[in-house]
Amino acid sequence: AAGVIQSPRHLIKEKRETATLKCYPIPRHDTVYWYQQGPGQDPQFLISFYEKMQSDKGSIPDRFSAQQFSDYHSELNMSSLELGDSALYFCASSPTDSGRSYEQYFGPGTRLTVT
Amino acid sequence: GNSVTQMEGPVTLSEEAFLTINCTYTATGYPSLFWYVQYPGEGLQLLLKATKADDKGSNKGFEATYRKETTSFHLEKGSVQVSDSAVYFCALSENRGSTLGRLYFGRGTQLTVWP
Numbered sequence: 001a002a003g004v005i006q007s008p009r010h011l012i013k014e015k016r017e018t019a020t021l022k023c024y025p026i027p028r029h030d031t032v033y034w035y036q037q038g039p040g041q042d043p044q045f046l047i048s049f050y051e052k053m054q055s056d057k058g059s060i061p062d063r064f065s066a067q068q069f070s071d072y073h074s075e076l077n078m079s080s081l082e083l084g085d086s087a088l089y090f091c092a093s094s095p096t097d098s099g100r101s102y103e104q105y106f107g108p109g110t111r112l113t114v115t
Numbered sequence: 116g117n118s119v120t121q122m123e124g125p126v127t128l129s130e131e132a133f134l135t136i137n138c139t140y141t142a143t144g145y146p147s148l149f150w151y152v153q154y155p156g157e158g159l160q161l162l163l164k165a166t167k168a169d170d171k172g173s174n175k176g177f178e179a180t181y182r183k184e185t186t187s188f189h190l191e192k193g194s195v196q197v198s199d200s201a202v203y204f205c206a207l208s209e210n211r212g213s214t215l216g217r218l219y220f221g222r223g224t225q226l227t228v229w230p
Binding site: 004031033035041042043044045048055056058090092094096103104105106107108109 | 149151157158159160161164204215216217218219220221222223
């Protein structure tokens, strides 16, 4: 069965640089979620999209932006990177029917290291 | 607000031992409850879920019962295997409202099973 695809799997950037993370949801899943998991921490919700519109926003820094495209893939853009942005970034997708969300399927994550 | 409190780890057990990982929650509405498992180097996988009070989720020998009176969703397994070694996350999501679908995670419990 198809799973959530994230790219790249690993990314190393320097402070103040920009990074773009990509997420390809499971086919026919119209909702995408982004989470950030710091070292030894629980995943924290960043942002979600439903049918290409932002549906919910969590603790996402203003330096970050995201969008969902017409093919439902999503990109998380991170600018002016800081050391504290080093984390595992997960994307998850779910099908949504009449506003009721189903369980989320997670990708393998992108490990971002800022030096 | 919504939050999940999970038993601190790490938990170390011998093969075939009984496992309990405690999880309690605080929610403003009527959440769905989940257990996710994270194997080394991999993304989060849904282990089991329960969507309303008194529901029991079960999968691969793991069980958890949604207890509204004690706001708990403890994970249990009667006989653990070495292959169960992983990090386990308890999580909740609201079933309605503007944060529909957003997952709130506990801190995670590292389980190590020795042969």
